[in-house]
Amino acid sequence: MLLAHKVELRPTPDQVDYLNKACGHYRHCWNHMRAWFSQQDADGHYIFKWTKDAGYQFYMKVLRVEFSWYSEVSSVITRNVIDDLDAAFTQFFRKVRQGSKNPGYPKPKKRGDRDRFSIRDSAKFDVKNKMLRIEKLKTRIDMRQPIRFGGKLKRVTISKRAGKYFASFLVETDEYDPKDVNRQPSVGVDVGIKSLATLSNGEVFENSRLLRNNLRKLRKLQRSLSRKVRGSNGYAKAKLKIQKLHFLIARQREAILHQLSDYLTKTFDRIVIEDLNVKGMMKNRKLSRAIADVGFGMLRQFIEYKAVLRNCIVVIADRFFPSSKTCSNCGQVKKILTLKDRIFECDACGFVIDRDLNAAINLNNYTA
């Protein structure tokens, strides 16, 4: 099974040089090869028709000779352009044949716009103790985290965003054992506003304080940005700061959601979650922040793919299932329950319970 994991890198200045060069050489090679095979005669016919083999010949006999500095970095990096351009042209011509209005002719690449390169030959890179080796780079690059899955590394793609470098690994793994031991039969999960998640067995997962603080910091920075003059030095600086914080927050949120989804899929055979109508909820400002903050869509995605790996069932409760308004003791449904009501009190049987726990229990009892 192939799984992907993206890790931030902590390159030294020398390593940054290499990574930038590799991005630049890849881009240069792409742009030259693309331009060559895009030339048209007066009648609008391509002078050099693209085929993968023609691309290979052009690469070996022209580009690599003329731009011998391609070999400053691993040669597989620029050579990948042949495959990548082939995929782009193939898709373009297929769409043209299908009569698509927007077939998407392969575009030139610009510096600073999705800078990236990849290595697909596992002999040309490896990872040991959180250190990434790339061919022709003398030192290993420090990684912020280890790769999450054990197994054979098939590919690494290095990308640059907001001044940071990331390595996205494709791993062939057989680490997940579907026949896990002693799991509990079922759980309902209420994704919270106050807490990250409340489980029907009473367990509560809190949002991390670190994440909450960073979100507060982010909002403050955004307010200060709005007071700065567009295009000024201070504006650019504040913008970069915000971008960096965004990445930090995204990483922290992802880590928490991985923890939660790991726990759920390792512990329970059946997991019931709500089908939150995220679009509808976004209309409510207070809720929208909470939903955006916990990244509900991402949580669901994590749970779903790990459920496949660990062989458990995910049940998505119908979007109109009144998980919060139903009494988990007697089944009576309340007409009105506002977001402020943190405690559920049943008008019929007098049952009193934490609102989120009540919802989680109802989800656990849900039958489609």
Ligand SMILES: [Zn+2]
């Ligand atoms: Zn009741």
